[in-house]
Ligand SMILES: Nc1nc2c(c(=O)[nH]1)N(C=O)[C@@H](CNc1ccc(C(=O)N[C@@H](CCC(=O)O)C(=O)O)cc1)CN2
């Protein structure tokens with residue numbers, strides 16, 4: 001029988017392949033529907049002009065957060081992107097004028113004067129590789145987000161929202177001891193509140 005870690009690896013490979021195989025049309029439709037779901041969700045009314053929100057630049061077939069970003073910018077909400085910080089992440093302010101560096105995975109990171117810790121965010125949108133409806137989460141496997149948000153006991157921990165295509169849902173993912181629980185999941189067709 002395969003060990004749990006190798007079944008996680010197999011699943012990760014299959015789900016990454018499924019999202020990479022979505023067409024450009026499916027991707028743009030998904031991103032548009034994701035924004036519609038967000039606006040209709042209770043999350044939208046929780047954000048204010050003082051909120052600091054982390055998004056990501058999509059990579060490897062991830063659902064695009066670009067429409068969401070435009071929406072937040074229009075409301076003068078500050079948007080941040082993840083930057084690698086050893087084995088965890090920090091967050092750099094993202095504006096229309098951002099200049100860029102590329103990290104070792106080929107993902108762009110803003111060169112920003114304002115860099116903050118995960119605990120200073122009000123909400124973070126995490127790109128998922130896979131999810132189940134109970135909050136099981138599969139990421140890229142680096143443990144970057146897990147390490148960044150491991151300290152959920154903080155005073156005002158950020159709301160963690162997983163973003164994914166609908167095809168990334170699986171029946172049941174094994175929860176690992178280090179997995180940080182998501183507060184909700186948003187896909188083009190649904191909003192799932194987990195707590
Ligand atoms: N868009 C986006 N940005 C992100 C993440 C993410 O998952 N998506 N991260 C979330 O953690 C961090 C980067 N983590 C990543 C971890 C692995 C790979 C990746 O492609 N791994 C390749 C091997 C690449 C290599 O070793 O050179 C692979 O597994 O095939 C990419 C990003 C920060 N920024």
Ligand SMILES: Nc1ncnc2c1ncn2[C@@H]1O[C@H](COP(=O)(O)OP(=O)(O)OP(=O)(O)O)[C@@H](O)[C@H]1O
Nearest residue numbers: 137138139140141142143144145146147150176178
């Ligand atoms: N808080 C932590 N402290 C130390 N190691 C950790 C921590 N969180 C995760 N790890 C390690 O990181 C590795 C990757 O974990 P996992 O497969 O759950 O990644 P993931 O959740 O898919 O990735 P990510 O969190 O970047 O989205 C595991 O080997 C795990 O031991």
